[in-house]
Amino acid sequence: MAIIISSFKNLINKINNDLGDFCEEFAYTRKKLANLGKAPNRYILFKYEIEDRDWAINEGGGVEIQYHIYLRNGELGYGLGFNTQYVPFANDKTPIEWMKPYDDAFLTLLENNKSQWESLGFRWIEGDEEMLRSPENGSYTLFGKSTSLENNTLNDDFYNQMLSDFKGSLFDIYQDVFSLKNNMIYQQELKKKDMELINEVVELLKYKHNIILQGAPGTGKTYNTAAIALSVLGITDIDLTNHEKVMERYKSLQDNQIFFTTFHQSLDYEDFVEGLKPHVQTDETGQSIGVTYEPEDGMFKLACRAVQTDETKDIVECIDDYLQTIKGFSNKKEIPTITGNSSLYVWWNEGNATISVRSVKSTSKKKEDYTPSPLNIEKVKLQATGKGSENNWQQYAQAFIEAVKNAYKAKANKPVVLILDEINRGNIAKIFGELITLLEADKREGSSHPIQVTLPYSKLPFSVPLNLYIIGTMNTTDRSTGSLDYALRRRFAFVTLKSNVEVIEKYYDGIQNQNLKSIAVALFNDIKAFIETPQHLSSELDIDDLMVGHSFFMAATEQELFYKIKYEVIPLVNEYINDGILNVKADEKKNAFHAWESLTIIEKETTA
Incomplete structure (x- = not known):
């Protein structure tokens, strides 16, 4: 049989009528997908009001993906x-x-899905992929099916297939596009929020130079330091909300522009700043002849030195090249001392293992090439790389190193980030010593009120460069250590990272597991409600200090989520209860833990 099309309007009315209950299903589906306040006309699919038009679209589809039909x-x-x-x-x-x-x-x-959709007979009728990829104002693209009419007669099979597509294949594609679009916008909004947090923290870090990210376990303190570090270093060519890309770049900059260490109760000044370390001495045959103790740079000093280190220049090679320019006393050079108050003559007699050094103020009456302060070349190189020191004449050695850097333009002023994980677990006075004052922005080298100290072991002058940025992390629920040292607290700005359910939702949307998402989100909300119940929560701490972090609710499988809840979340909440942070009755605790172990929420008591 065939359908005679008397007018496009009559065809639209017939389609709407033959689709029957689907029109209502479509209307309510679109209401949900488009987040509308009310459903559009649920008795029609296509709206046709202007008589001379040869096309129609679904009710309300003007600024969305749309069902489209035409006759021309x-x-x-x-x-x-x-x-x-x-x-x-x-x-x-x-x-x-x-x-x-x-x-x-x-x-x-x-x-x-291209091959599958094409096998169903769908193709580009208007425009193509490229047109959709780079749309212009006034353009229109249509992906679907078409047929030629003879004498305004429509094949009955084509008509029935069209109705079937409207209710089936096209409807599936329509919903998938709308859902994916909604999810993509949601992900973009989350990314925007993530970037707003990163940008806010980075601006604070540039102003204060020292910040501490604080929060309960699992809120992403250490996780976020990587993106913040890259941003303050000026990295703009990667998506800072893409953790995989962030960590890839982060690793490439470690020990160059990013330094990381974890504070603990055994860490001290000698480990963190500089200390005497044993060095085995050997004779010409390689046999040990004893041990000497020489100053060696710790993480803090290495990070400070990295600010002025041009990684494109090999300082050891620069020293070797510099020696060639001062061969013999006749080619001696005058270089400034570290303090800049005087000068030194330096030269090298080819073949010697030492560099000849003498103050320009020397009044010795010995021969002119007399050197009272020879510098061991290998030890100078160790001092230049932070792996040792010229223990006899450290300040002269440093003056020589600075002269080499200046000669070969091996000095830089690049930003460097030092990350101090678990900063509240360390003994601050024991770790920073006299350098605590130098952390302040206005006390740093190049600032308005720079302060310099002489280090106790190397005896070298030292200051903290303005381009060093320190990020600490701190667990607000850690009671195994005392409160953070007030001297340090004054020099840091504090940013609280809160447990965020949106991060959980984003994670499960990314791995496309909506079932596990609903379980994890329900558990998160239930545990949060349990902790912040007024009868439970101690007045000393609030929910942001205690709420279990979102990372504990992010798992690839239900089994992994079970392990996290049973062996990480429940023990943590139990510790809160045992420490008196939460005031929970025994039966309440038992019921809650039993429910969470089953990956369900606590049953609410009902009243008759």
Whole structure:
């Protein structure tokens, strides 16, 4: 049989009528997907009001992916359309801005489903992929099916297939595009929030130079330091919300522009700043002849020195090259001392293991090439790389090293980040010593009130460069240590990272596991409600200090989530209870833990 099309309007009315209950299903589905206040006309799919139009779209589809049907030049076509021709009422965005999220979602799905969709008979009727990828104002693309008409007669099989597509394949694609678009926008909003946090913390870090990220376990303190570090270093060519990319770049900059250490109760000044370390001495045959103790740089000093180190220059090679320019007393050079108050003559007699050094103020009457302060070349190189020192004449050795750096432009002033994990677990006075004052921004080298100290072991002058940025992390629930040293607290700004359910949702959307997402989110909300119940929560700490971090609720499988809840979350909450941080009755505790171990929420008591 065939269908005679007397007018396009009559065809639209017939389609709406034959679709029956699907029109209502479509309306309520779109209401949910588009987050509308109320459903549009649920008795029709296509709206047709202007008599001379040869096309129609679904009710309300002007600024969305749309069901589209047309009849022109003896051809009937239908499918999913993408329109950037007009925006009748939503003028807060351009037509392209309205449609681009739908375009991107469709193209993403097309990449994985193209062969399947083509096997169903769908193709580009108007435009193509490239047009959808780079839309212009006034453009229109249509992905669907079409057929030619003879004498306005429509094949009955084509008509029935069209109705089937509207209710089946096209509806599935329509929903998938809308859902993916919603998720992509949601992910973009989360990324925007992540970047707002990163940018806010980075601005604070640039101002204060020292910050501490504090929060309960699992809130992402250590996790976030990587992105913050890269941002303050000026890294702009990667997505700082993409943790995989962030860690890849982070690792490439470790021990160059990023330094990391964890504070603990055994850490001291000798480990962190500088200390005497044993060095085995050997004779010409390689046999040990004893042990000497020489100053060696710790993590803090290495990070400070990295600010002025040009990693494109090998300081050891620069020293070797410099020696060639001062061969013989006749080629001696005058270099400034570390303090800049005097000068030194330096020269090298080829073949010697030492560099000849003498103050320009020397009044010795011995021969002119007499050197009372020879520098061991190998030890100078060790001092230059922070692996040892010229223990006899350290200040002269440092003056020589600075002269080499200046000669070969091996000095820089690049930003460097030092991350101090678990900063509250260390004995601050024992670790920083006299350098605590130098941390302040205005006491640093190059600031308005620079302060310099002489280090106790190397006897070298030392200051903290302005371009060193320190990020500490601190667990607010850790009671195994005392409160953070007030001297340090004054010199740091504090940023509290809160447990965030949106991070959990983002994670499960990323791995496309909505079932596990619902379980994890329900557990998160239930445990949060349990902790912040007024009868439970101690007045000393608030929910941001105690709420179990979102990372504990992010798992690849239900088994992994079970392990995290049973062996990490429950013991942590139990510790809160045992320490008196939470006031919970025994039966309440038993019921809660039993429910959480089963990955369910606590049953609420009901009253008759």
